[in-house]
Amino acid sequence: xxxxxxxxxxxxxxxxxxxxxxxxxxxxxxxxxxxxxxxxxxxxxxxxxxxxxxxxxxxxxxxxxxxxxxxxxxxxxxxxxxxxxxxxxxxxxxxxxxxxxxxxxxxxxxxxxxxxxxxxxxxxxxxxxxxxxxxxxxxxxxxxxxxxxxxxxxxxxxxxxxxxxxxxxxxxxxxxxxxxxxxxxxxxxxxxxxxxxxxxxxxxxxxxxxxxxxxxxxxxxxxxxxxxxxxxxxxxxxxxxxxxxxxxxxxxxxxxxxxxxxxxxxxxxxxxxxxxxxxxxxxxxxxxxxxxxxxxxxxxxxxxxxxxxxxxxxxxxxxxxxxxxxxxxxxxxxxxxxxxxxxxxxxxxxxxxxxxxxxxxxxxxxxxxxxxxxxxxxxxxxxxxxxxxxxxxxxxxxxxxxxxxxxxxxxxxxxxxxxxxxxxxxxxxxxxxxxxxxxxxxxxxxxxxxxxxxxxxxxxxxxxxxxxxxxxxxxxxxxxxxxxxxxxxxxxxxxxxxxxxxxxxxxxxxxxxxxxxxxxxxxxxxxxxxxxxxxxxxxxxxxxxxxxxxxxxxxxxxxxxxxxxxxxxxxxxxxxxxxxxxxxxxxxxxxxxxxxxxxxxxxxxxxxxxxxxxxxxxxxxxxxxxxxxxxxxxxxxxxxxxxxxxxxxxxxxxxxxxxxxxxxxxxxxxxxxxxxxxxxxxxxxxxxxxxxxxxxxxxxxxxxxxxxxxxxxxxxxxxxxx
Amino acid sequence: xxxxxxxxxxxxxxxxxxxxxxxxxxxxxxxxxxxxxxxxxxxxxxxxxxxxxxxxxxxxxxxxxxxxxxxxxxxxxxxxxxxxxxxxxxxxxxxxxxxxxxxxxxxxxxxxxxxxxxxxxxxxxxxxxxxxxxxxxxxxxxxxxxx
Numbered sequence: 009x010x011x012x013x014x015x016x017x018x019x020x021x022x023x024x025x026x027x028x029x030x031x032x033x034x035x036x037x038x039x040x041x042x043x044x045x046x047x048x049x050x051x052x053x054x055x056x057x058x059x060x061x062x063x064x065x066x067x068x069x070x071x072x073x074x075x076x077x078x079x080x081x082x083x084x085x086x087x088x089x090x091x092x093x094x095x096x097x098x099x100x101x102x103x104x105x106x107x108x109x110x111x112x113x114x115x116x117x118x119x120x121x122x123x124x125x126x127x128x129x130x131x132x133x134x135x136x137x138x139x140x141x142x143x144x145x146x147x148x149x150x151x152x153x154x155x156x157x158x159x160x161x162x163x164x165x166x167x168x169x170x171x172x173x174x175x176x177x178x179x180x181x182x183x184x185x186x187x188x189x190x191x192x193x194x195x196x197x198x199x200x201x202x203x204x205x206x207x208x209x210x211x212x213x214x215x216x217x218x219x220x221x222x223x224x225x226x227x228x229x230x231x232x233x234x235x236x237x238x239x240x241x242x243x244x245x246x247x248x249x250x251x252x253x254x255x256x257x258x259x260x261x262x263x264x265x266x267x268x269x270x271x272x273x274x275x276x277x278x279x280x281x282x283x284x285x286x287x288x289x290x291x292x293x294x295x296x297x298x299x300x301x302x303x304x305x306x307x308x309x310x311x312x313x314x315x316x317x318x319x320x321x322x323x324x325x326x327x328x329x330x331x332x333x334x335x336x337x338x339x340x341x342x343x344x345x346x347x348x349x350x351x352x353x354x355x356x357x358x359x360x361x362x363x364x365x366x367x368x369x370x371x372x373x374x375x376x377x378x379x380x381x382x383x384x385x386x387x388x389x390x391x392x393x394x395x396x397x398x399x400x401x402x403x404x405x406x407x408x409x410x411x412x413x414x415x416x417x418x419x420x421x422x423x424x425x426x427x428x429x430x431x432x433x434x435x436x437x438x439x440x441x442x443x444x445x446x447x448x449x450x451x452x453x454x455x456x457x458x459x460x461x462x463x464x465x466x467x468x469x470x471x472x473x474x475x476x477x478x479x480x481x482x483x484x485x486x487x488x489x490x491x492x493x494x495x496x497x498x499x500x501x502x503x504x505x506x507x508x509x510x511x512x513x514x515x516x517x518x519x520x521x522x523x524x525x526x527x528x529x530x531x532x533x534x535x536x537x538x539x540x541x542x543x544x545x546x547x548x549x550x551x552x553x554x555x556x557x558x559x560x561x562x563x564x565x566x567x568x569x570x571x572x573x574x575x576x577x578x579x580x581x582x583x584x585x586x587x588x589x590x591x592x593x594x595x596x597x598x599x600x601x602x603x604x605x606x607x608x609x610x611x612x613x614x615x616x617x618x619x620x621x622x623x624x625x626x627x628x629x630x631x632x633x634x635x636x637x638x639x640x641x642x643x644x645x646x647x648x649x650x651x652x653x654x655x656x657x658x659x660x661x662x663x664x665x666x667x668x669x670x671x672x673x674x675x676x677x678x679x680x681x682x683x684x685x686x687x688x689x690x691x692x693x694x695x696x697x698x699x700x701x702x703x704x705x706x707x708x709x710x711x712x713x714x715x716x717x718x719x720x721x722x723x724x725x726x727x728x729x730x
Numbered sequence: 731x732x733x734x735x736x737x738x739x740x741x742x743x744x745x746x747x748x749x750x751x752x753x754x755x756x757x758x759x760x761x762x763x764x765x766x767x768x769x770x771x772x773x774x775x776x777x778x779x780x781x782x783x784x785x786x787x788x789x790x791x792x793x794x795x796x797x798x799x800x801x802x803x804x805x806x807x808x809x810x811x812x813x814x815x816x817x818x819x820x821x822x823x824x825x826x827x828x829x830x831x832x833x834x835x836x837x838x839x840x841x842x843x844x845x846x847x848x849x850x851x852x853x854x855x856x857x858x859x860x861x862x863x864x865x866x867x868x869x870x871x872x873x874x875x876x877x
Contacts, residue, residue: 494748511753676855699855722745
């Protein structure tokens with residue numbers, strides 16, 4: 009009894025432990041699915057799909073989280089992502105299949121839970137931080153983070169409104185975004201309501217440097233690196249946006265990838281104004297500053313941005329960055345500068361001390377006037393630091409032949425060794441020229457494709473697609489046909505001048521065709537036909553005088569390989585007529601005959617070429633090989649049935665199809681003396697039918713002894729299986 | 731549909747014309763064939779055959795040919811003409827199988843005479859003629875082709 013109670017207690021304890029335990033992921037692992045809570049320790053963690061954390065998400069210093077599309081972390085509870093200053097957390101998208109990022113969703117059952125993200129790097133993500141509709145936490149702190157090179161074009165941070173009961177709920181969320189670096193991102197930081205009764209927004213001491221907000225040619229509210237709404241409806245909390253540095257942020261045209269406009273801050277809504285005081289806005293000139301903000305001066309219905317007093321340089325406590333560049337004579341080097349002649353040097357200014365010892369200066373310029381070919385060189389330089397100003401003297405000059413280029417200073421770091429964004433000089437003009445060259449390249453490409461359109465080579469039948477494999481089952485590739493027509497002998501005994509003045513004899517046969525590839529098929533013909541001819545049909549006097557004639561039945565088996573001009577896989581009404589050419593081998597049996605005094609004699613046993621009367625000779629074989637060229641035109645009646653015309657020209661390896669080979673005329677005496685010849689009269693006659701004086705002559709004279717014949721006719725074929 | 735009908739009709743036409751154009755074997759009658767062996771077919775360079783006397787027999791017994799007899803030659807032309815090496819001319823005809831009728835005008839006497847030989851055998855190289863002599867004996871004359 010006691011033991012059973014003890015077992016029951018163990019079971020209950022076990023269940024309780026499992027259901028309440030936290031999941032601790034250590035080292036490299038792949039995360040997926042729902043977690044009640046999740047703690048990610050130092051090490052690599054991979055996310056390839058949705059990970060939902062219902063309770064607390066804790067990411068500890070040194071953790072590296074790789075997110076690949078469609079990977080996303082959904083946080084429904086407290087979020088604690090706190091790295092160390094020297095051991096940061098990295099949350100990054102996998103190259104070329106970048107994942108989404110973090111989504112803060114729902115209200116946590118624990119009303120005190122907060123979002124705390126510090127000393128972390130968010131890079132290469134689609135949407136690093138998204139505070140989704142209906143989210144609510146006690147507070148948000150996003151501090152000392154790096155949001156760099158995120159590829160998404162929606163937002164880097166997007167904050168939608170949390171739910172509050174307007175009448176009775178006096179609580180609010182402190183939303184702090186402080187000391188972060190936003191650089192090299194393709195989108196903005198968006199707050200649905202910058203001014204609110206329940207969200208107290210503090211955006212201070214951040215650096216917004218070198219972000220390219222993608223949009224279209226028209227500069228508007230949302231095409232700024234930081235934007236949101238400011239409504240009169242709310243009165244409780246105005247956003248605190250102070251001591252931030254906005255430098256080199258631009259609107260980039262989606263179509264052309266060129267810089268459209270400086271794009272620092274945008275606002276809309278019903279309120280009259282919003283304070284943007286005490287920020288560095290990329291310039292010390294008010295006109296230049298005004299060009300980088302979107303407010304009442306552009307849109308009458310938008311609030312006015314009160315940006316004065318503005319900082320003439322970024323606050324030293326902001327994340328380190330270079331904020332301006334001058335010529336060596338300290339005149340301003342504008343960002344729109346077109347660099348065609350290499351610079352001898354420049355002076356950069358940073359908000360805090362920068363370590364250039366490991367920095368690299370690249371100079372990239374086009375090789376010629378119109379193509380996309382470019383040269384990328386690494387320059388050598390001397391530096392002369394002077395506080396936060398540093399003078400660069402370039403010691404390796406490049407002859408760029410007045411082609412447009414730009415400088416890129418990278419791999420610099422702050423005094424603590426932290427990342428500093430790359431700094432480009434002349435990049436806007438470079439992008440414009442790059443665009444011009446891209447347009448030229450596109451035009452050339454279009455012209456080439458237009459030219460190729462005119463060429464009469466439809467892709468389906470082009471050589472590229474020849475011999476593509478066919479997926480159809482074996483039996484559906486077989487086609488069986490019946491063929492008929494005529495045969496004409498064109499060998500020794502024939503009229504060489506006119507094919508059709510020779511004897512034409514009936515041909516019958518069957519054909520089996522097998523489609524190997526899209527334009528290649530194999531065939532096997534079994535043909536029975538007759539060949540006959542007479543020297544009397546010749547227009548050559550010597551042949552007429554020779555007076556020979558013959559007739560032979562032929563039975564041939566002929567395998568062939570054929571190139572089909574039309575893809576065998578296609579069946580369209582437009583492609584009913586399908587020509588093909590091929591070549592093949594013949595295996596032929598034959599037996600030449602002649603008529604002597606009304607009786608048909610097989611000529612081979614008579615030894616008409618002296619085969620039996622000359623001991624050095626032997627009778628010819630009645631089986632021979634040959635080869636042929638084949639031409640067919642098929643008319644596809646429907647998917648299964650077709651008719652067509654066929655023609656093949658055959659060369660026989662035996663010259664005796666007509667019994668006339670390269671033999672001298674035998675003498676009558678030799679035939680008479682031969683014991684192997686049973687009918688000597690016939691043998692004498694066939695050896696020299698006109699009884700001419702032929703001593704020393706060859707029987708095949710005046711022609712070569714080789715025999716050829718032409719088969720032609722029509723055929724019907726049918727595919728038996730689907 | 732129209733194209734299909736045209737093509738099918740065209741193929742039918744091809745079949746019919748091919749059958750019509752197929753070669754037919756011309757049958758040569760035995761008499762005609764004997765004539766051709768004797769005198770040629772009348773084609774180029776085959777318009778006459780000359781036969782050289784090779785041997786002769788009386789009642790089966792061989793007779794010795796004189797030198798002049800050994801050069802005796804009969805020439806039959808395909809159109810029925812005849813001449814021999816004695817400069818006699820005339821005509822020949824085979825109206826019945828194995829019966830060769832010669833009508834000769836002798837050059838010396840200018841006298842016309844008609845003789846009918848029995849063709850014992852003939853082939854492309856040999857001709858054996860038999861003649862019933864007035865004395866009741868049977869003469870056989872063997873010729874060989876001498877074109």
